[in-house]
Amino acid sequence: MQCLRNIQRCNFISFTRGLPFCQFSSKSIDVNQLRVELTKEFQSVGIERRESLLSAEYIIAHVLGKKMFHEVSRKTMIPKAQWLQIKELAKKRSERMPLQYVLGxxxxxxxxxxxxxxxxxxxxxxxxxxxxxxxxxxxxxxxxxxxxxxxxxxxxxxxxxxxxxxxxxxxxxxxxxxxxxxxxxxxxxxxxxxxxxxxxxxxxxxxxxxxxxxxxxxxxxxxxxxxxxxxxxxxxxxxxxxxxxxxxxxxxxxxxxxxxxxxxxxxxxxxxxxxxxxxxxxxxxxxxxxxxxxxxxxxxxxxxxxxxxxxxxxxxxxxxxx
CATH class of the missing domain: 3.40.50.150 (Vaccinia Virus protein VP39)
Incomplete structure (x- = not known):
């Protein structure tokens, strides 16, 4: 649990910009915490709060094979492979690429x-x-x-x-x-x-x-x-x-x-x-x-x-x- 909490405290600005970030462990990442951190990251590059939240939710849902975030169980723990996909999409969105292009x-x-x-x-x-x-x-x-x-x-x-x-x-x-x-x-x-x-x-x-x-x-x-x-x-x-x-x-x-x-x-x-x-x-x-x-x-x-x-x-x- 301590390792998981460390992962959740990672600096998302660092990870989306390709700088060093916490080592991924064998444990998964909590979907709710991920939504919070992604929203903060998008806000930090000038995307307004509501749009930042929607971008985070759409990206997470998309990678998890869902259309909307409300279809994702709040108990979902994101495994490494999907975490890496989310990371790549989040990087594009942080570069102000439109969400529609990010999702394709x-x-x-x-x-x-x-x-x-x-x-x-x-x-x-x-x-x-x-x-x-x-x-x-x-x-x-x-x-x-x-x-x-x-x-x-x-x-x-x-x-x-x-x-x-x-x-x-x-x-x-x-x-x-x-x-x-x-x-x-x-x-x-x-x-x-x-x-x-x-x-x-x-x-x-x-x-x-x-x-x-x-x-x-x-x-x-x-x-x-x-x-x-x-x-x-x-x-x-x-x-x-x-x-x-x-x-x-x-x-x-x-x-x-x-x-x-x-x-x-x-x-x-x-x-x-x-x-x-x-x-x-x-x-x-x-x-x-x-x-x-x-x-x-x-x-x-x-x-x-x-x-x-x-x-x-x-x-x-x-x-x-x-």
Whole structure:
């Protein structure tokens, strides 16, 4: 017992940074004490307390083969092999790697998608966007095909294909890593046969021509880059250091990609087809002005939709019939 208490008193900052630490004995480590020490370590590198606690719990549960910490018995004693796995994951988290990358996976709706840097991590807001789209489509089987611009991990396309089994998709991203991850996640859930994944630059005219050949689409959806360039360096280290800047940086006012998307969407959409956008806060007025100022694009700003915090986060835009 004395040896175990000595292990529990080890300096976690030392162990996660690869400095000398207490010799591991044949005895195991108490899961509750480990959670406490990991939480302290994560806090010491600037991660806020609640996030530190969640990171500790997720890492421990993951290594022990559980989804959530509450599924782990409080009497669990962690053996050496799993202690070493936890140590390695904790080191990555202490370097401010996002928890989703540390675990290599994350839940999105009913699915567990594989994740790896630098592919954009799907956020809870994007889950809400998918809910809005699903509610809008409902049981309408005349809605046959959609386009996702900036597919990232493929979480959105995966969810829509799985919940709308009659529909097909085109998923496009400039990132090779993103397209590989999308293909892997779609294959895992056996919906890859209903999707075309394009590793192409959406701002390139050849890309638009290729997508036109695969369309027209009943709807397009995108979580485009919408953060103003000047704000990128002020983001949390997890975001600015690890996630693909191309998926974040929206130019001077955050709307460069949105402008392009509005310009090229009309020929890609069916008449009355819809464009769904996830946006930054306080951008909807500017987006509506863009649309109203170019009636030749034949688009109408239908409405703003709120996220769970009651803030305008999503735009619904429609192609008008002439």
């Amino acid at each position: 996976e994350w839940d999105f709706h009913d699915f567990t998608v594989k994740l790896s840097p630098p592919v954009l991590i799907p956020r809870p807001e994007t889950e809400e966007l998918v809910e809005y789209v699903l509610q809008d489509v409902g049981p309408d089987r005349s809605c046959q095909k959609f386009l996702e611009v900036g597919c990232g991990s493929g979480a959105v396309t995966l969810c829509l294909l799985s919940k709308l089994p009659w529909i097909t998709a085109v998923a496009c991203d400039i990132s090779r890593e993103a397209c590989d991850l999308t293909t892997e996640n779609l294959t895992k859930y056996q919906v890859d046969g209903r999707a075309v994944v394009l590793n192409m630059d959406f701002k390139d005219s050849e890309t638009i021509q290729r997508i036109c050949e695969l369309g027209p689409f009943d709807f397009i959806l995108s979580n485009p880059p919408y953060i103003p360039s000047a704000d990128i360096d002020h983001l949390d280290p997890e975001v600015k250091t690890y996630e693909d800047r191309r998926a974040l940086d929206g130019g001077q006012d955050g709307l460069d990609f949105v402008r392009h998307l509005l310009a090229v969407s009309p020929p890609l959409l069916k008449t009355n087809g819809k464009l769904w956008l996830e946006t930054g806060l306080e951008q909807h007025g500017l987006i509506k002005k863009m649309i109203d100022s170019k009636p030749e694009q034949n688009m109408t700003f239908l409405q703003s939709l709120e996220d769970i915090t009651n803030r305008e986060r999503f735009c619904l835009i429609q192609k008008r019939s002439r």
